[in-house]
Amino acid sequence: xxxxxxxxxxxxxxxxxxxxLRCSSQSGHNTVSWYQQALGQGPQFIFQYxxxxxxGRGNFPPRFSGLQFPNYSSELNVNALELDxxxxxxxxxxxxxxxxxxxxxxxxxxxxx
Amino acid sequence: AQTVTQSQPExxxxxxxxxxxxxxYDTSESDYYLFWYxxxxxxxxxxxxxxxxxxxxxxxxxxxxxxFQKAAKSFSLKISDSQLGxxxxxxxxxxxxxxxxxxxxxxxxxxxxA
Numbered sequence: 001x002x003x004x005x006x007x008x009x010x011x012x013x014x015x016x017x018x019x020x021l022r023c024s025s026q027s028g029h030n031t032v033s034w035y036q037q038a039l040g041q042g043p044q045f046i047f048q049y050x051x052x053x054x055x056g057r058g059n060f061p062p063r064f065s066g067l068q069f070p071n072y073s074s075e076l077n078v079n080a081l082e083l084d085x086x087x088x089x090x091x092x093x094x095x096x097x098x099x100x101x102x103x104x105x106x107x108x109x110x111x112x113x
Numbered sequence: 114a115q116t117v118t119q120s121q122p123e124x125x126x127x128x129x130x131x132x133x134x135x136x137x138y139d140t141s142e143s144d145y146y147l148f149w150y151x152x153x154x155x156x157x158x159x160x161x162x163x164x165x166x167x168x169x170x171x172x173x174x175x176x177x178x179x180x181f182q183k184a185a186k187s188f189s190l191k192i193s194d195s196q197l198g199x200x201x202x203x204x205x206x207x208x209x210x211x212x213x214x215x216x217x218x219x220x221x222x223x224x225x226x227a
Contacts, residue, residue: 033213042117042204042217043158056213088156098208098215099146104158 002027004105006091012111013081019110021076023091026103030095032074033102034066037088046089049074078110086112115140117207119218126195127226133180134190134221136205143167144210147181149190152220153201161203164188192223200225 005024013019025032031050035043045058049068063079072093078085088109092102116139126132138147149161164172164181172179176196180189192199205218 033215035215040219042206042219043215044217045214048213058214090156090158092158097213099210101148101160101163102158102215103160104150106155106157109156 004091004093004103006089006105006108008108009106010109010111012113015081015083015112017081018077018079019081021078021089021091021108021110023074023076023093023105025072025074025091025093028095029093029103030072031093031097032068032072033092033094033098034074034076035090035092036060037090037107039087043090046076081112083112086110115142115207115209115216117205117216117218119205119221121221122219123222123224125224125226126192128195128197130195131191131193132195132223134192134203134205134223136188136190136218138186138188138205138207138216140186140207140209142209146208146210147179147188148206148208148215149177149179149188150204150206150217151199151201152204158204162190195225197225197227199223 033048034046037043048056052068068074088107090107091105145166147164150158176193202220206215
Protein backbone atom coordinates (compact mmCIF):
# COMPACT_ATOMS: atom_id res chain seq x y z
CA UNK A 1 0.00 0.00 0.00
CA UNK A 2 1.40 3.38 -0.97
CA UNK A 3 -1.06 5.50 1.01
CA UNK A 4 -2.44 8.86 -0.11
CA UNK A 5 0.00 11.32 -1.59
CA UNK A 6 -0.69 15.01 -2.21
CA UNK A 7 1.18 17.60 -4.19
CA UNK A 8 2.46 20.17 -3.77
CA UNK A 9 3.08 20.25 -0.02
CA UNK A 10 3.12 24.04 0.15
CA UNK A 11 1.89 26.72 -2.22
CA UNK A 12 1.71 30.50 -2.20
CA UNK A 13 -0.73 32.22 -4.54
CA UNK A 14 -1.97 35.74 -5.10
CA UNK A 15 -5.58 36.75 -4.57
CA UNK A 16 -7.59 36.25 -7.76
CA UNK A 17 -5.36 33.50 -9.13
CA UNK A 18 -6.35 29.90 -9.75
CA UNK A 19 -4.81 26.82 -8.15
CA UNK A 20 -4.85 23.06 -8.75
CA LEU A 21 -4.07 20.59 -5.99
CA ARG A 22 -3.43 16.93 -6.72
CA CYS A 23 -4.06 13.71 -4.87
CA SER A 24 -3.17 10.08 -5.54
CA SER A 25 -5.49 7.79 -3.65
CA GLN A 26 -4.46 4.63 -1.85
CA SER A 27 -4.30 1.55 -4.02
CA GLY A 28 -7.69 -0.16 -4.19
CA HIS A 29 -9.65 2.91 -3.06
CA ASN A 30 -12.32 4.26 -5.43
CA THR A 31 -13.61 7.17 -3.35
CA VAL A 32 -11.82 10.46 -2.79
CA SER A 33 -12.90 13.30 -0.51
CA TRP A 34 -11.43 16.75 -0.06
CA TYR A 35 -11.43 18.74 3.15
CA GLN A 36 -10.37 22.28 4.01
CA GLN A 37 -8.74 22.78 7.39
CA ALA A 38 -8.32 26.40 8.47
CA LEU A 39 -5.73 27.15 11.12
CA GLY A 40 -6.89 25.96 14.53
CA GLN A 41 -10.06 24.37 13.17
CA GLY A 42 -11.32 20.93 12.30
CA PRO A 43 -11.50 19.92 8.65
CA GLN A 44 -14.55 20.99 6.64
CA PHE A 45 -15.95 18.77 3.88
CA ILE A 46 -15.62 20.22 0.37
CA PHE A 47 -16.78 17.36 -1.86
CA GLN A 48 -16.46 13.68 -2.60
CA TYR A 49 -15.88 11.75 -5.83
CA UNK A 50 -16.84 8.15 -6.45
CA UNK A 51 -15.89 6.49 -9.72
CA UNK A 52 -15.23 9.84 -11.41
CA UNK A 53 -18.56 11.41 -10.38
CA UNK A 54 -19.13 14.01 -7.67
CA UNK A 55 -21.58 12.43 -5.26
CA GLY A 56 -21.57 14.86 -2.34
CA ARG A 57 -20.72 18.48 -1.73
CA GLY A 58 -20.33 20.68 1.33
CA ASN A 59 -21.05 24.40 1.71
CA PHE A 60 -18.40 25.64 -0.69
CA PRO A 61 -19.00 27.96 -3.66
CA PRO A 62 -18.81 26.75 -7.27
CA ARG A 63 -15.33 28.19 -7.67
CA PHE A 64 -14.23 25.06 -5.79
CA SER A 65 -14.35 22.24 -8.32
CA GLY A 66 -12.79 18.85 -8.75
CA LEU A 67 -12.07 15.90 -10.92
CA GLN A 68 -11.46 12.23 -10.39
CA PHE A 69 -9.58 10.26 -13.02
CA PRO A 70 -9.97 6.61 -14.11
CA ASN A 71 -7.06 5.63 -11.85
CA TYR A 72 -9.00 7.27 -8.97
CA SER A 73 -6.51 10.08 -8.50
CA SER A 74 -8.11 13.47 -8.04
CA GLU A 75 -7.66 17.21 -8.44
CA LEU A 76 -9.09 20.11 -6.50
CA ASN A 77 -9.33 23.37 -8.42
CA VAL A 78 -10.01 26.73 -6.83
CA ASN A 79 -10.68 29.77 -9.00
CA ALA A 80 -10.57 33.45 -8.04
CA LEU A 81 -8.63 32.80 -4.87
CA GLU A 82 -9.58 34.78 -1.78
CA LEU A 83 -7.53 35.43 1.34
CA ASP A 84 -9.90 33.17 3.33
CA UNK A 85 -8.97 30.24 1.09
CA UNK A 86 -5.66 30.06 2.95
CA UNK A 87 -5.79 26.67 4.67
CA UNK A 88 -4.54 23.09 4.72
CA UNK A 89 -6.30 21.05 2.06
CA UNK A 90 -6.59 17.38 2.89
CA UNK A 91 -7.37 14.57 0.51
CA UNK A 92 -8.78 11.31 1.86
CA UNK A 93 -9.52 8.04 0.13
CA UNK A 94 -11.56 4.97 0.96
CA UNK A 95 -13.17 2.00 -0.71
CA UNK A 96 -16.82 3.04 -0.71
CA UNK A 97 -17.97 5.53 1.91
CA UNK A 98 -16.04 6.68 4.96
CA UNK A 99 -17.87 4.43 7.39
CA UNK A 100 -14.77 2.35 8.05
CA UNK A 101 -12.44 5.31 8.09
CA UNK A 102 -10.52 7.28 5.54
CA UNK A 103 -6.84 7.22 4.66
CA UNK A 104 -5.68 10.82 4.63
CA UNK A 105 -2.78 12.46 2.89
CA UNK A 106 -0.48 14.97 4.55
CA UNK A 107 -2.20 17.86 2.86
CA UNK A 108 -1.28 20.91 0.82
CA UNK A 109 -0.75 24.12 2.74
CA UNK A 110 -2.15 26.94 0.58
CA UNK A 111 -1.35 30.53 1.42
CA UNK A 112 -3.16 33.30 -0.46
CA UNK A 113 -1.55 36.74 -0.27
CA ALA B 114 -27.92 19.82 11.61
CA GLN B 115 -25.38 17.53 13.16
CA THR B 116 -22.65 19.05 15.28
CA VAL B 117 -19.55 17.76 17.07
CA THR B 118 -18.14 19.56 20.08
CA GLN B 119 -14.75 19.13 21.71
CA SER B 120 -14.69 21.37 24.75
CA GLN B 121 -11.04 20.82 25.71
CA PRO B 122 -8.72 22.88 23.48
CA GLU B 123 -5.66 21.44 25.21
CA UNK B 124 -4.85 18.62 27.61
CA UNK B 125 -1.63 17.48 29.26
CA UNK B 126 -0.69 14.07 30.62
CA UNK B 127 2.41 12.62 32.21
CA UNK B 128 4.13 9.84 30.33
CA UNK B 129 2.70 6.42 31.33
CA UNK B 130 -0.42 8.00 32.81
CA UNK B 131 -4.00 7.89 31.51
CA UNK B 132 -5.90 10.75 29.91
CA UNK B 133 -9.46 11.12 28.64
CA UNK B 134 -10.47 13.43 25.81
CA UNK B 135 -14.11 14.50 25.59
CA UNK B 136 -16.45 14.72 22.62
CA UNK B 137 -20.16 15.35 22.41
CA TYR B 138 -22.31 15.34 19.32
CA ASP B 139 -25.81 16.19 18.32
CA THR B 140 -27.85 14.22 15.83
CA SER B 141 -31.35 12.94 15.25
CA GLU B 142 -30.06 10.03 13.18
CA SER B 143 -29.96 6.46 14.48
CA ASP B 144 -27.44 5.12 11.97
CA TYR B 145 -24.07 6.77 12.35
CA TYR B 146 -20.41 6.18 13.04
CA LEU B 147 -17.97 7.98 15.30
CA PHE B 148 -14.21 8.23 15.02
CA TRP B 149 -11.18 9.59 16.73
CA TYR B 150 -8.40 10.79 14.46
CA UNK B 151 -4.92 11.85 15.47
CA UNK B 152 -3.11 14.63 13.60
CA UNK B 153 0.60 14.87 14.45
CA UNK B 154 2.82 17.71 13.20
CA UNK B 155 3.22 15.76 9.95
CA UNK B 156 -0.40 16.89 9.30
CA UNK B 157 -1.63 13.47 8.19
CA UNK B 158 -4.85 12.43 9.90
CA UNK B 159 -4.48 8.94 11.34
CA UNK B 160 -7.46 6.82 12.37
CA UNK B 161 -7.23 5.91 16.04
CA UNK B 162 -10.52 4.19 16.75
CA UNK B 163 -14.00 3.72 15.31
CA UNK B 164 -17.42 3.11 16.88
CA UNK B 165 -20.66 2.06 15.20
CA UNK B 166 -23.71 3.62 16.84
CA UNK B 167 -25.73 0.41 16.89
CA UNK B 168 -23.03 -1.42 18.84
CA UNK B 169 -23.32 -0.99 22.58
CA UNK B 170 -19.87 -2.41 23.25
CA UNK B 171 -17.19 0.23 23.52
CA UNK B 172 -14.44 -0.03 20.91
CA UNK B 173 -10.87 -0.76 22.00
CA UNK B 174 -7.61 -0.62 20.09
CA UNK B 175 -4.61 -1.51 22.23
CA UNK B 176 -4.03 1.47 24.58
CA UNK B 177 -6.96 3.40 23.13
CA UNK B 178 -10.56 2.87 24.19
CA UNK B 179 -13.78 4.84 24.01
CA UNK B 180 -16.65 5.46 26.36
CA PHE B 181 -19.68 5.64 24.09
CA GLN B 182 -22.79 6.94 25.82
CA LYS B 183 -25.43 6.98 23.10
CA ALA B 184 -28.24 8.50 25.13
CA ALA B 185 -26.00 11.30 26.34
CA LYS B 186 -24.46 11.66 22.86
CA SER B 187 -21.01 11.44 24.34
CA PHE B 188 -17.94 9.76 22.84
CA SER B 189 -14.79 10.14 24.92
CA LEU B 190 -11.35 8.71 24.15
CA LYS B 191 -9.20 7.19 26.86
CA ILE B 192 -5.49 6.80 26.26
CA SER B 193 -3.75 4.48 28.70
CA ASP B 194 -0.01 4.33 29.37
CA SER B 195 0.53 7.56 27.44
CA GLN B 196 3.64 7.75 25.30
CA LEU B 197 5.56 10.71 23.93
CA GLY B 198 4.44 9.70 20.45
CA UNK B 199 0.81 10.23 21.45
CA UNK B 200 1.35 13.99 21.46
CA UNK B 201 -0.80 15.41 18.65
CA UNK B 202 -4.11 17.08 17.83
CA UNK B 203 -7.01 14.71 18.33
CA UNK B 204 -10.21 15.17 16.37
CA UNK B 205 -13.57 13.58 17.01
CA UNK B 206 -15.57 12.94 13.83
CA UNK B 207 -19.10 11.88 12.97
CA UNK B 208 -20.66 10.49 9.81
CA UNK B 209 -24.24 9.37 9.41
CA UNK B 210 -25.19 6.39 7.30
CA UNK B 211 -26.11 7.26 3.74
CA UNK B 212 -24.15 10.51 3.75
CA UNK B 213 -20.68 11.30 2.55
CA UNK B 214 -19.15 13.83 4.82
CA UNK B 215 -17.41 13.72 8.13
CA UNK B 216 -18.27 16.39 10.64
CA UNK B 217 -15.24 17.14 12.74
CA UNK B 218 -14.88 18.80 16.09
CA UNK B 219 -12.40 21.62 16.63
CA UNK B 220 -9.80 19.30 18.11
CA UNK B 221 -7.92 18.82 21.37
CA UNK B 222 -4.18 19.31 21.53
CA UNK B 223 -2.61 16.62 23.69
CA UNK B 224 0.74 17.26 25.29
CA UNK B 225 2.65 14.37 26.83
CA UNK B 226 5.12 15.34 29.52
CA ALA B 227 8.26 13.31 30.08
